[in-house]
Amino acid sequence: MTKEVNIDWSNLSFSYMKTDLRYISKWKDGKWDDGQLVEDNKLSISEASTALHYGQQCFEGLKAYRTKENKIQLFRPDENAKRMQRSCDTLLMPKFPVERFVDACKQVVKANEAYVPPYGTGATLYLRPFMIGVGDNVGVKPAPEYIFCLFCVPVGPYFKGGMTPVNFIISENFDRAAPYGTGGVKVGGNYAASLVAHKNAVDKGFADCIYLDPKTHTKIEEVGAANFFGITHDNKFITPISDSILPSITKYSLLHIAKEYLNMETIEGDVYIDEIDQFKEAGACGTAAVITPIGGIQHKDKLHVFYSETEVGPITKKLYDTLYGIQFGDVKAPEGWIFEVE
Template sequence: MSKQTNIDWSKLGFSYMKTDFRYISRWKDGKWDDGKLVEDNRLSISEASTALHYGQQCFEGLKAYRTKENKIQLFRPDENASRLKNSCKRVLMPEVPVEKFIDACKQVVKANEHFVPPYGSGATLYLRPFVIGVGDNLGVKPAPEYIFCVFCVPVGPYFKGGMAPVNFTIADYDRAAPYGTGAAKVGGNYAGSLLPHEEAVKKGFADAIYLDPKTHTKIEEVGAANFFGITNDDKFITPNSPSILPSITKYSLMHIAKEYLEMEVIERDVFIDKLDEFKEAGACGTAAVITPIGGIEYKGDLHVFHSETEVGPVTKKLYDTLYGIQFGDVEAPEGWIVEVE
């Protein structure tokens, strides 16, 4: 590392910390500028910006990992770039080209290399790319200008004291409307989840599970993560719905389950009243990789899967394989790893 930090990597949580540089690019008059690295972590925007009033914004989340050989690598950034493009389309913002997205991420990681935690610490460098509508605008219409920014924060392992199962309850609210913005990573989806999450935590659960908004019979998302279940005959099952955010972690796990663990993988409806078909269950996403689900409360009854205290063997294999790929200890499928040089 070119610089040194005084960070105690073992005490990092998932919280904001100002790092040295972030990337910023502006869109105006039909095109993006070249973008640049800046030290200032404050944005100055018009009070009439559409991001503030009409929610015209979207974001991504990905990580940089330091390997045993002290290399730094990104995990499938092209997939994050593609998802950001789709989110931009959904809320009528200019798309950020894949090449620009990946270059911006690499620039930010390289400029903040000393904030990438050491191998073996369990910590990573989290990257938060986002696009917001800015400029003077009053009516409900697309913004005249846009900002694309990428900043980074070192974060600790999601699981303090090891990966342990947690329980969830079914939300009384819908996460997204049918044919709404559920498949886009836009802030409004998350704003709507704050109250259900708070209510679930007050009841002693880790978070709330959202059912499909049309019939309220099928599992869609687990908090801000995707659901998967392992059936009693060892099939990897995950919900299929146009309202679900397409998780890069989930699709990576689907590939690992099929190609590495030789499991049958199926995307289909997962009915809340048929949980007994699963011997293990989990939630997956960038932050936690996998959160094992101990049990799900539905209509006053807690359905327990493998255990409320121990991680199931298949879930553990999935986690170890994906974690190993991300940190360079397990051979990755072609194209999954982008090295930051």
């Protein structure tokens, strides 16, 4: 008999909730153990762990979706596994195998099936895999041991209001990442560096800030913790490219959808802040946000409004509906994008 949980699915926020089981595997003496599901949501680690002192840690974010037929599916978890491996390479951490990563996702979703929100509520089951360097280590060097863990939590929209336009402000005084730094991988330090800039933006009445390229401060890089895209007046889908941008799985999915489903020309290239009037629509995209329409961008003393501050542009809506449909099983997915949890 399936467990029942008392949750108001339609009013979930994007916040933590303890679920029943999470997956944990430990690396020691050059190899990963077999891994297991555990009830305890607390980790016990050495006070000298490199994750605590030197930021040797990385993480991922992906979701599980319940379809109209009550099946549960994952969206491109193998791509999250590969991206985590790239993060591990950058931080000299042992890579967790792609097949084991995907299997761990399936195990956690299956073990917490009661927390997968019903179809039609707009809510999803968010999965957070992460790896930390642990063990007794005071010097600045890679840790002697590592923990890979994966937990899940049911969530609602990342931005309140869901698929409604919000305004952003350009961050003039803070960079998200350094040139040749860790901006292209998913490590905690990138997010710690964004906290003050995010608070400043919210205090001014904006959803978040937009970061410009750290070298010249002339090109859009990221929208808070999400990727940027714009729709030009001649219907081209353009998104920034840079070594200091996290390669969003959602963004690359949208590039494919725009080209193959909507027959649009797609471009990864420089997006200069002084040339944003080329766009009739704009948005932020990522696993947590999915697509958040950008109503306007405040740059210096001017608010540049795209399609509308209150209504979603038609192409952004089509992109969202197609991606959302694929994730929830209502639109046929490209081969290899969907992994069913059985």
